[in-house]
Amino acid sequence: MKNSVSExxxxxxxxxxCDSAEICTETDEELAERLLITNKTAKIDRLSYAHPDRVPQxxxxxxxxxxxxxxxxxSLAERRIEMLRYLCKQSIPIDYxxxxxxxxxxx
Numbered sequence: 001m002k003n004s005v006s007e008x009x010x011x012x013x014x015x016x017x018c019d020s021a022e023i024c025t026e027t028d029e030e031l032a033e034r035l036l037i038t039n040k041t042a043k044i045d046r047l048s049y050a051h052p053d054r055v056p057q058x059x060x061x062x063x064x065x066x067x068x069x070x071x072x073x074x075s076l077a078e079r080r081i082e083m084l085r086y087l088c089k090q091s092i093p094i095d096y097x098x099x100x101x102x103x104x105x106x107x
Contacts, residue, residue: 006025009023028056028058028059029058031059031062032058032059032061032062033062035047035059035062035063035066035068036062036065036066038066044068045068046068046069046070046071046086047059047063047068047069047070047071048070048071048072048086049070049071049072050072050074050075051072051074052072052073054072055070055072071085071086073085
């Protein structure tokens with residue numbers, strides 16, 4: 001893979017930006033194979049592409065087999081709103097319903 005981003009990561013400024021993070025590259029076929037891994041330590045839960053047109057067909061097919069989500073929206077300039085796309089929130093209240101307090105009748 002040869003492009004301006006990979007070239008930037010190879011120079012001093014790019015290495016400083018990445019600090020100690022390991023950068024690995026893989027082909028679309030290798031990524032599609034990794035998508036199909038169900039092992040908890042190696043599995044991929046989500047993918048993100050910067051535009052719908054950039055998602056290769058082989059990635060779509062691999063993600064479809066296991067029902068994995070591919071985020072393919074154009075990134076927003078407002079990062080706080082952008083991060084809402086990736087938020088996984090779940091809450092289980094003990095004594096409150098999301099409409100009102102259940103009080104003693106719900107306990």
